[in-house]
Amino acid sequence: MQVKTHASVNSSSKRAIDILGALVGLILTVAIAIPIAIALHFTSPGPLFYRQIRCGLNGKTFRLWKFRSMVTDADRLKHLVKNQANGFIFKNKNDPRITRVGKFLRQTSLDEFPQFWNVLKGEMSLVGTRPPTPDEVEKYNDYHWQRLQVKPGLTGEWQVNGRSSVKDFEDIVKMDLDYQEKWSIGYDLKLILQTFGAILSKKGAY
Numbered sequence: 001m002q003v004k005t006h007a008s009v010n011s012s013s014k015r016a017i018d019i020l021g022a023l024v025g026l027i028l029t030v031a032i033a034i035p036i037a038i039a040l041h042f043t044s045p046g047p048l049f050y051r052q053i054r055c056g057l058n059g060k061t062f063r064l065w066k067f068r069s070m071v072t073d074a075d076r077l078k079h080l081v082k083n084q085a086n087g088f089i090f091k092n093k094n095d096p097r098i099t100r101v102g103k104f105l106r107q108t109s110l111d112e113f114p115q116f117w118n119v120l121k122g123e124m125s126l127v128g129t130r131p132p133t134p135d136e137v138e139k140y141n142d143y144h145w146q147r148l149q150v151k152p153g154l155t156g157e158w159q160v161n162g163r164s165s166v167k168d169f170e171d172i173v174k175m176d177l178d179y180q181e182k183w184s185i186g187y188d189l190k191l192i193l194q195t196f197g198a199i200l201s202k203k204g205a206y
Helices: 012-043 074-080 100-107 115-121 142-149 169-182 185-201
Strands: 049-055 061-067 125-127 153-155
Touching: 012 100, 012 115, 012 125, 012 185, 061 115, 115 153, 125 185, 142 169, 153 185, 169 185
Parallel strands: 125 153
Antiparallel strands: 049 061
């Protein structure tokens, strides 16, 4: 299903901020990659990066990158883990697939840093919606598709208002649509600043 694109998608100012933020973020990503790689090597041997197909603007798929925070065969083990969320999302506070290092990476959001590459490529934005998986999108109705009118973001309303503690998909959709209504460059900058506070407080992180 095709949906209208939001004004933020064509904003040159938003794109400029994305590019600048992505370049700074990638420099930081390179700096932290070595210690993370060493920590993973000794605690959970396997690849440094985890990649997964996600849906972005208008449902277009792209390959999202993260530092690996789970065991290497996590996707095949997903059916063994109970979903504690409601709706078209998957969350488990004590997911046994998450490694010791991975738990730290998630609490500090360091696992998300490789996504600055997705931002630089234009597949994501610094601020937007949570990028869903294709199997989630397959279940969407027309109302849910509205959240895909903007690019997915490294942060957004969900990040500053509970992160993983938000367990109802309909609440996430409401926050995504609220973001679209409130959007402005100033509001993006406000959410970016609030994200730092959310990460430092570890609010809703697991």
